[in-house]
Amino acid sequence: MATQFGDERDWFLEKRFGLFVHWGIYAIPGWQEQHQWRGRMPANEYVKLAEQWNPTNFNPDAWLDIAEEAGMQYIIVTTKHHDGFCLWDTAHTAFNTMNTPYGKDLMAMLADACHKRNFPLGFYYSIADWHHPNYPNQGRHHELPQPKPGDDPDLMKYLEFLKAQVWELCTHYGKLHAFWWDMNVDEHFDPSVNAMIRSLQPAAVINNRGFDPGDFGTPERDHVQGIDTQQSFDRLTEACQSVGFESWGYRVDEDYYTDRHLIRSIDRYLARDANYLLNVGPKPDGTIPDASKHILKRIGKWYRAVAEAVKDVEPASHLTRNRDILLTRRDNVIYVHLVNDPRTSGVKLDPIDVAPKNATLLNTGEPVDFTVDLVPTNHIEHKPYLRLQNLPVNELINTVMVVKLEFDEIIE
Ligand code: GLC
Numbered sequence: 348m349a350t351q352f353g354d355e356r357d358w359f360l361e362k363r364f365g366l367f368v369h370w371g372i373y374a375i376p377g378w379q380e381q382h383q384w385r386g387r388m389p390a391n392e393y394v395k396l397a398e399q400w401n402p403t404n405f406n407p408d409a410w411l412d413i414a415e416e417a418g419m420q421y422i423i424v425t426t427k428h429h430d431g432f433c434l435w436d437t438a439h440t441a442f443n444t445m446n447t448p449y450g451k452d453l454m455a456m457l458a459d460a461c462h463k464r465n466f467p468l469g470f471y472y473s474i475a476d477w478h479h480p481n482y483p484n485q486g487r488h489h490e491l492p493q494p495k496p497g498d499d500p501d502l503m504k505y506l507e508f509l510k511a512q513v514w515e516l517c518t519h520y521g522k523l524h525a526f527w528w529d530m531n532v533d534e535h536f537d538p539s540v541n542a543m544i545r546s547l548q549p550a551a552v553i554n555n556r557g558f559d560p561g562d563f564g565t566p567e568r569d570h571v572q573g574i575d576t577q578q579s580f581d582r583l584t585e586a587c588q589s590v591g592f593e594s595w596g597y598r599v600d601e602d603y604y605t606d607r608h609l610i611r612s613i614d615r616y617l618a619r620d621a622n623y624l625l626n627v628g629p630k631p632d633g634t635i636p637d638a639s640k641h642i643l644k645r646i647g648k649w650y651r652a653v654a655e656a657v658k659d660v661e662p663a664s665h666l667t668r669n670r671d672i673l674l675t676r677r678d679n680v681i682y683v684h685l686v687n688d689p690r691t692s693g694v695k696l697d698p699i700d701v702a703p704k705n706a707t708l709l710n711t712g713e714p715v716d717f718t719v720d721l722v723p724t725n726h727i728e729h730k731p732y733l734r735l736q737n738l739p740v741n742e743l744i745n746t747v748m749v750v751k752l753e754f755d756e757i758i759e
Contacts, residue, residue, distance in 0.1 A: 355550035362420035367626035369425050369595035371432050372396040374631040380596030400447035405633025407460035417647030421467035423527045431478025458520040469525025481505035517547040528557030578664045584621035590642045597628035607745040614747040617657040618673040618684045653709045653749040656682035667696050683750040689740040697732035703752040
């Protein structure tokens with residue numbers, strides 16, 4: 348287990364798998380959450396979407412049921428994405444859910460549902476803002492090409508607005524478990540912002556995309572080269588990924604990832620002591636798209652079967668030379684995670700040369716054959732090593748198999 352904080356933030360080391368939700372008026376055209384930037388929809392056209400915002404089927408309990416069924420243990424939701432539209436009753440901009448046909452505070456509804464079932468809630472907040480007149484849009488990445496007519500670009504004024512909004516989010520919605528910054532395009536540094544969050548919400552872990560390094564790193568999708576070959580992380584990490592390839596927000600015509608891709612990605616992080624946030628984009632009516640729901644359900648089935656291999660464990664891949672697998676362990680138990688495409692029905696665990704008492708495939712509950720013997724490919728060392736045999740590799744090709752090995756002793 349990663350080093351503890353020694354305070355209320357320690358929840359983050361126990362609850363490792365969360366639901367990420369990107370939701371806003373961009374769900375109405377259903378193209379992508381960055382419709383104004385990637386899709387170049389003019390800002391004056393975009394703001395009109397608020398006139399149609401009416402998610403009458405929004406039921407926060409339905410979201411939480413889906414998350415819990417998938418084995419997820421916390422939720423992070425976009426309170427304001429780059430478009431600047433706010434999903435809560437904010438006093439600091441009229442561009443919010445109260446001034447729409449729906450007219451209700453969505454974050455209050457979600458927070459109530461979370462608190463009722465003690466489900467940790469975190470707020471995502473985009474620093475880049477394509478609506479607020481003081482945000483200095485100037486054509487950098489994730490910014491409009493220039494200020495809109497009538498804007499008054501002024502970073503310091505914008506930060507006053509931002510702090511006032513963060514104060515609202517940290518004082519009006521009960522206990523928060525996370526504050527999830529995004530898109531500090533300016534790379535402005537100001538530790539006073541996180542200090543305010545920490546004083547108001549001591550249980551909230553804060554990510555590294557804000558105004559100081561925060562508590563944890565946030566590798567996204569498959570963007571970070573070489574990260575899969577690292578056996579562990581230097582600091583607390585929470586990877587994030589969406590169920591769809593093109594978008595985090597609802598996309599009508601999404602190309603969804605395969606279960607295999609997602610499960611591998613999830614296990615590769617969980618088995619290395621990182622957290623994982625898997626994202627869905629609810630539809631404009633407030634419901635989670637069926638395709639996303641089904642993906643979460645299938646992933647949940649896998650996760651529940653193997654969960655003991657990632658809970659209260661430590662990464663232990665250093666115990667083997669086999670780089671096709673990852674290992675985790677708890678006392679005398681070692682879990683073997685087949686995170687790469689198995690090339691054969693056997694798994695070599697050299698230099699471990701001890702036989703376990705039991706070997707079980709967690710995905711099915713079936714026993715796994717094993718032996719400690721000399722194999723031809725180890726002829727130079729000429730030593731017997733532990734080897735798992737006859738795994739159902741062709742049957743379970745679309746998942747990550749995890750094998751539980753129970754030993755009489757601690758393997759060093
Ligand atoms: C990127 C995208 C953004 C998304 C975020 C999630 O920063 O710009 O749309 O919210 O990733 O990590």
